[in-house]
Amino acid sequence: MQARELRKGIEIIASVHWERRLFDALIPLPDGTSYNAYLVHGAERTALIDSTDPELAGELFDGLRQVGRLDLIVSQHAEQDHSGVLPELLARYPEATLLCSPKAESLLVSHLGVPAERLRTVADGERVDLGGKTLQFVSTPWVHWPETMCTYVPEDRCLFSCDFLGSHLATTALIGVDKGRVYEAAKRYYAEIMMPFRSIIQRNLDRIAALDIDLIAPSHGPAYDDPAFIIEAYRDWVSPRLKNEVVVPYISMHGSTARMVRHLVDALAGRGVAVQVFDLAVTDIGKLAMAMVDAATLVVATPTVHLGPHPAVAYAAQLANLLRPKVKYAAVMASYGWSSKAIEQVAGMIPNLKVKVLGTLLQQGQPNAETFAEIDRIAAEIAQAHHDDADVAG
Numbered sequence: 001m002q003a004r005e006l007r008k009g010i011e012i013i014a015s016v017h018w019e020r021r022l023f024d025a026l027i028p029l030p031d032g033t034s035y036n037a038y039l040v041h042g043a044e045r046t047a048l049i050d051s052t053d054p055e056l057a058g059e060l061f062d063g064l065r066q067v068g069r070l071d072l073i074v075s076q077h078a079e080q081d082h083s084g085v086l087p088e089l090l091a092r093y094p095e096a097t098l099l100c101s102p103k104a105e106s107l108l109v110s111h112l113g114v115p116a117e118r119l120r121t122v123a124d125g126e127r128v129d130l131g132g133k134t135l136q137f138v139s140t141p142w143v144h145w146p147e148t149m150c151t152y153v154p155e156d157r158c159l160f161s162c163d164f165l166g167s168h169l170a171t172t173a174l175i176g177v178d179k180g181r182v183y184e185a186a187k188r189y190y191a192e193i194m195m196p197f198r199s200i201i202q203r204n205l206d207r208i209a210a211l212d213i214d215l216i217a218p219s220h221g222p223a224y225d226d227p228a229f230i231i232e233a234y235r236d237w238v239s240p241r242l243k244n245e246v247v248v249p250y251i252s253m254h255g256s257t258a259r260m261v262r263h264l265v266d267a268l269a270g271r272g273v274a275v276q277v278f279d280l281a282v283t284d285i286g287k288l289a290m291a292m293v294d295a296a297t298l299v300v301a302t303p304t305v306h307l308g309p310h311p312a313v314a315y316a317a318q319l320a321n322l323l324r325p326k327v328k329y330a331a332v333m334a335s336y337g338w339s340s341k342a343i344e345q346v347a348g349m350i351p352n353l354k355v356k357v358l359g360t361l362l363q364q365g366q367p368n369a370e371t372f373a374e375i376d377r378i379a380a381e382i383a384q385a386h387h388d389d390a391d392v393a394g
């Protein structure tokens with residue numbers, strides 16, 4: 001796509017990947033994505049910040065057609081969707097020096113075969129003068145790799161944030177996309193990519209809060225001309241605050257687990273607790289991840305397959321364990337035909353979740369009055385725990 005002006009002397013070359021529906025062969029992209037590269041033109045030198053995914057390399061090189069010389073290429077993150085075309089960029093622009101954080105150096109060499117002699121590492125806070133425009137590097141590690149950094153241009157109060165604060169959203173709009181739509185896409189992105197790094201993100205937010213920012217330009221999705229919008233959203237997501245809400249991923253083979261889940265939903269709703277239910281046979285796991293961003297409780301419900309949980313439930317439990325949501329309470333319900341170790345196996349799959357287990361329920365065959373009474377008891381425990389917890393919104 002051709003370069004478009006974002007601020008005077010600052011252009012974006014957005015490679016919009018409308019068709020992409022899966023990232024890392026794992027993360028659903030219902031709205032596609034974009035890989036944004038930025039040109040910063042100083043009076044003396046021109047820099048390119050980030051690049052694009054190799055699949056859309058042509059989009060970037062089209063946008064660079066009018067650019068005769070690139071003095072600096074900034075790699076804020078070594079993952080292939082922003083750095084995969086660096087070897088070709090360096091070959092096309094032999095005068096360019098590649099700037100990256102110290103931790104990125106070995107990653108760029110090992111993952112992409114970037115020639116080490118073309119690299120120069122930059123320190124946190126280091127400034128590079130382009131002539132009337134300055135690149136100031138801000139170390140923001142673990143959003144979401146160890147080497148990630150942001151770049152601040154103080155003359156325009158622009159922060160280039162790469163993955164951090166971004167969204168998977170294919171659009172031709174640069175700024176001012178409907179806030180509800182961007183919030184949803186950014187929250188999905190946070191849930192799938194950033195959530196495991198909550199405490200580090202808090203520190204990174206504090207670091208960028210010290211800057212005077214007028215525009216945040218991530219390398220996925222549209223830019224934010226109201227930086228507080230996305231910064232406050234992130235502050236909320238990483239805070240200890242929880243919703244009075246229960247997330248229930250489940251699957252049912254012959255209906256018993258589904259009946260237990262329906263009863264739980266009624267029992268919780270009747271006690272003023274919101275519930276989000278995900279039938280894992282049809283669930284978009286990105287939606288499940290989003291629901292786990294701020295729910296107080298996770299209840300996993302599964303039938304038994306060869307003694308263990310249904311594989312779809314095992315997958316969801318493993319995903320929750322990887323994403324480490326701030327959920328504080330949990331329960332597990334399982335049904336079975338003749339024998340089951342599903343409850344202990346599910347519990348063993350989520351060691352990263354620092355949860356208090358408020359109940360387990362193992363049901364042979366169809367649920368009965370006793371089962372439903374036990375589900376009522378679990379619902380009451382959950383409602384009481386939420387009520388007594390100062391972090392859970394009333």
Ligand code: FEO
Nearest residue numbers: 077079081082163
């Ligand atoms: Fe958008 Fe971590 O790459």
